[in-house]
């Protein structure tokens with residue numbers, strides 16, 4: 001799957017000193033004095049923050065759904081309102097919102113918490129919202145081999161609020177449908193009615 005495994009080649013925890021050095025350079029290059037009291041710890045703080053917000057690179061998202069259970073439930077299962085924080089790959093600015101995941105099992109189910117772990121693994125990277133949406137749908141499809149999967153992601157992008165076009169409050173909604181959801185409008189409608197507030 002494009003863009004998932006390659007990311008495991010490098011991670012913040014392997015490169016702390018170099019990242020700190022470069023953050024210090026950026027502070028000076030934007031006109032600051034990196035040696036003043038308020039900034040002296042900033043390169044180390046930013047690096048620790050990067051470990052958190054880019055923690056997805058430490059994980060292969062496909063491993064998160066490694067354990068499944070045999071179960072004969074063949075109706076819709078939804079985990080909704082999973083909050084995520086990601087960073088847009090165009091501006092390295094935060095975007096955030098909620099993920100709603102639904103699937104119709106075909107003999108296999110997955111632990112509910114693993115859905116949230118999958119969201120963490122996919123979002124704590126440089127991303128675009130569309131790719132988050134399709135990666136979640138594809139990884140769940142591959143792991144659980146369900147009859148169908150539907151994923152809806154809502155996002156507010158700070159690169160559109162605090163800069164650029166400056167439209168705070170605008171929301172982007174993306175969806176991905178796989179398997180039975182593609183052919184079955186009633187199933188899509190059921191999913192959408194169950195995830196709406």
Ligand SMILES: Nc1nc2c(ncn2[C@@H]2O[C@H](COP(=O)(O)OP(=O)(O)OP(=O)(O)O)[C@@H](O)[C@H]2O)c(=O)[nH]1
Nearest residue numbers: 088089090091127128129130157159160163164165
């Ligand atoms: N499709 C998509 N676009 C995104 C996402 N996050 C940010 N963008 C957009 O990426 C685009 C990058 O456009 P560019 O013209 O290269 O960059 P820019 O000059 O900073 O663009 P403006 O934001 O319009 O000022 C912008 O239109 C952003 O709104 C995302 O998750 N999905």
Ligand SMILES: [Zn+2]
Nearest residue numbers: 088090091159
């Ligand atoms: Zn952006």
